[in-house]
Amino acid sequence: MRFFSRALSVCFSVAALAVVQSLPAQTKSTVLSVDLAHPGAAISPQMYGIFFEDINFAADGGLYPELVKNRSFEFSEPLTGWKEIMPTTAKGMIASHGELAILTEQPLNASNPHYLEARVHEAGGYGFYNTGFRGMGIHGGEDYRFSAYVRAKGPTAIRAEVTAGDKTIASGKLEGFSGEWKKYETVIHASETADHAQLNLYVDGLGSVDLDMVSLFPVDTWKGRPNGLRKDLVQLLADMHPGFVRFPGGCIVEGRQLLTRYRWKTTIGDVAQRKTIINRWNDEFDFRPAPDYFQSFGLGFYEYFQLAEDIGARPLPILNCGMACQYNTNETAKMSELDEYVQDALDLIDFANGPVTSPWGKLRAQMGHPESFHLEMLGVGNEQWGGRYVDRYKVFAAALKAKHPEIKLVVAAGPSPAGDPFDEMWAHWRELHPDIVDEHYYMAPDWFLTNTTRYDKYDRNGPKVFAGEYAAQTASTTSSDNRNNWKGAIAEAAFMTGLERNGDVVTMASYAPLMANVHAWQWTPDAIWFDNLRSYGTPNYYVQSVYANNVGTRVVPITPLVDGDGLYTSATLDERTHELIVKAINHSATARAGTIKLSGAKASGAAKVVTLAAADLSAENSFDQPTNVAPVVSTMEVGAGDISVEMKPWSLTVWRIPVR
Numbered sequence: 045m046r047f048f049s050r051a052l053s054v055c056f057s058v059a060a061l062a063v064v065q066s067l068p069a070q071t072k073s074t075v076l077s078v079d080l081a082h083p084g085a086a087i088s089p090q091m092y093g094i095f096f097e098d099i100n101f102a103a104d105g106g107l108y109p110e111l112v113k114n115r116s117f118e119f120s121e122p123l124t125g126w127k128e129i130m131p132t133t134a135k136g137m138i139a140s141h142g143e144l145a146i147l148t149e150q151p152l153n154a155s156n157p158h159y160l161e162a163r164v165h166e167a168g169g170y171g172f173y174n175t176g177f178r179g180m181g182i183h184g185g186e187d188y189r190f191s192a193y194v195r196a197k198g199p200t201a202i203r204a205e206v207t208a209g210d211k212t213i214a215s216g217k218l219e220g221f222s223g224e225w226k227k228y229e230t231v232i233h234a235s236e237t238a239d240h241a242q243l244n245l246y247v248d249g250l251g252s253v254d255l256d257m258v259s260l261f262p263v264d265t266w267k268g269r270p271n272g273l274r275k276d277l278v279q280l281l282a283d284m285h286p287g288f289v290r291f292p293g294g295c296i297v298e299g300r301q302l303l304t305r306y307r308w309k310t311t312i313g314d315v316a317q318r319k320t321i322i323n324r325w326n327d328e329f330d331f332r333p334a335p336d337y338f339q340s341f342g343l344g345f346y347e348y349f350q351l352a353e354d355i356g357a358r359p360l361p362i363l364n365c366g367m368a369c370q371y372n373t374n375e376t377a378k379m380s381e382l383d384e385y386v387q388d389a390l391d392l393i394d395f396a397n398g399p400v401t402s403p404w405g406k407l408r409a410q411m412g413h414p415e416s417f418h419l420e421m422l423g424v425g426n427e428q429w430g431g432r433y434v435d436r437y438k439v440f441a442a443a444l445k446a447k448h449p450e451i452k453l454v455v456a457a458g459p460s461p462a463g464d465p466f467d468e469m470w471a472h473w474r475e476l477h478p479d480i481v482d483e484h485y486y487m488a489p490d491w492f493l494t495n496t497t498r499y500d501k502y503d504r505n506g507p508k509v510f511a512g513e514y515a516a517q518t519a520s521t522t523s524s525d526n527r528n529n530w531k532g533a534i535a536e537a538a539f540m541t542g543l544e545r546n547g548d549v550v551t552m553a554s555y556a557p558l559m560a561n562v563h564a565w566q567w568t569p570d571a572i573w574f575d576n577l578r579s580y581g582t583p584n585y586y587v588q589s590v591y592a593n594n595v596g597t598r599v600v601p602i603t604p605l606v607d608g609d610g611l612y613t614s615a616t617l618d619e620r621t622h623e624l625i626v627k628a629i630n631h632s633a634t635a636r637a638g639t640i641k642l643s644g645a646k647a648s649g650a651a652k653v654v655t656l657a658a659a660d661l662s663a664e665n666s667f668d669q670p671t672n673v674a675p676v677v678s679t680m681e682v683g684a685g686d687i688s689v690e691m692k693p694w695s696l697t698v699w700r701i702p703v704r
């Protein structure tokens with residue numbers, strides 16, 4: 045393994061006891077005192093968001109629903125994903141009527157230098173096939189766009205057959221080729237559903253045919269876009285109502301070497317011009333090798349901005365600061381070579397926000413989005429640390445703040461939530477005062493439970509904090525045994541009370557990683573799991589979703605915050621809807637009865653109650669039981685007096701109480 049291992053005053057009063065005397069013997073009793081007369085800090089509108097990284101086949105093979113793996117023949121092994129169909133004679137001998145080769149003469153374009161040549165020297169049918177990203181998921185009754193760039197000398201047609209086992213479930217044909225590269229496409233209809241289909245291609249006629257950008261793409265994407273995203277996965281994101289989308293990572297920003305760092309400019313424009321490179325998670329973990337993991341950038345920066353806009357979230361791109369992953373090569377660009385990196389950042393702001401009369405704004409408009417993407421924040425470096433990072437940040441900050449003082453800069457505090465690199469970075473940031481500092485914690489559930497007061501002690505006048513990557517590691521950090529169970533999720537829920545209460549310090553938070561393909565993952569736990577056809581949110585996803593859907597606009601004092609007996613609370617006010625939002629985590633096997641006592645305002649009307657609970661900490665969701673641990677919503681009438689509430693064992697409960 046190359047990746048470094050990282051490692052309301054509760055007044056438990058006599059009066060409160062009296063209220064719950066009729067409860068079962070096993071029920072605890074709690075008073076939650078909420079002081080609406082003294083509302084506190086404003087909570088940032090983008091408080092809870094999402095962290096997207098192309099890890100675990102989250103982009104190609106996931107959110108980006110291209111079904112053909114290595115469509116451009118640009119993987120290091122250019123025939124990865126492709127194989128000849130080898131028919132056998134009656135005597136069991138191979139009867140291939142042609143051959144495949146990877147060529148580079150007069151390619152489609154300079155970013156896409158390799159293509160496939162199929163040479164057919166004997167009539168009788170010659171073909172080859174692609175098995176997709178661990179099989180192709182095909183939905184019966186739906187349409188798929190089959191397309192390719194083709195140039196031919198002889199052959200007249202390419203016949204496509206999508207097969208599941210011995211059965212053909214969709215078919216179509218591209219024809220009318222010439223000796224010049226041209227894109228051909230046809231829509232084919234699937235008669236049946238299959239989770240491990242493959243695409244077989246047969247050449248009609250003798251001679252040679254060149255193919256590039258061979259694609260089988262669902263027509264029914266999110267918002268029906270031709271190069272659109274997988275609908276069920278975007279829907280899960282949209283349902284969260286995230287405040288921001290951080291993209292494209294993650295270590296993928298850094299690359300193992302600078303040569304394979306993420307360069308946003310190669311990810312926009314015509315997909316056939318986007319340069320495929322290796323994915324840095326390809327061979328990161330010896331225990332989960334993925335030699336077929338590359339980045340086609342079909343999901344590129346334009347699509348990321350569009351995704352953020354579609355789901356009402358603010359975009360937060362993170363850019364390479366001249367440093368490759370410090371866990372790998374730690375390759376660092378010379379200070380004299382930083383201009384290109386800084387220019388990328390300046391140009392990105394123009395691409396996102398510039399007028400259509402500017403070169404980058406014009407390109408955005410040509411791609412279909414003349415309006416601004418309203419970029420307000422930019423990350424300089426991913427999970428960097430050390431003096432060399434600070435030196436490089438200073439160059440970025442000087443250039444970016446001079447030209448774009450309106451853009452908030454996000455910097456890193458290293459890979460861990462404490463320790464020397466973390467302390468060193470914070471010492472620098474206290475002095476340099478960047479806008480937002482990104483902290484990461486991949487820690488045990490107990491760490492989350494004991495750190496709910498972490499931000500109570502932070503300097504209220506220092507840089508803001510972005511809890512940019514966190515997830516409870518139920519086994520150990522980066523262990524393949526980590527589970528997305530309720531034990532981790534409820535600990536994260538408890539911890540988040542401390543993020544929320546410190547809304548004047550913590551401005552954003554996101555769970556990480558976001559998505560994983562069950563057939564091709566490298567890192568667990570993850571918020572959302574999917575296969576070729578299905579997807580589900582984990583308990584951790586639902587914790588994020590419950591928080592993001594119940595943020596509020598202002599912190600409100602509540603006591604107790606933590607009672608030492610498994611209770612964790614926070615309260616906010618939603619000034620737009622005039623609702624008090626109380627959250628309580630009961631981290632114990634015993635139910636609690638509670639009384640919410642308000643001062644400074646009166647409750648009245650129908651309160652909404654959202655309960656996320658599980659009978660035990662090992663509970664998980666799955667494809668068969670996707671909502672085993674999921675929010676349950678009910679309502680209750682509230683009046684001017686104390687409000688009696690219940691908290692299930694091992695639960696997160698949210699009460700949205702109308703107040704005046």
Ligand code: AHR
Binds near residue numbers: 293294296427556
């Ligand atoms: O989320 C997985 C990885 O964890 C991210 O790529 C990196 O930033 C962190 O180390």
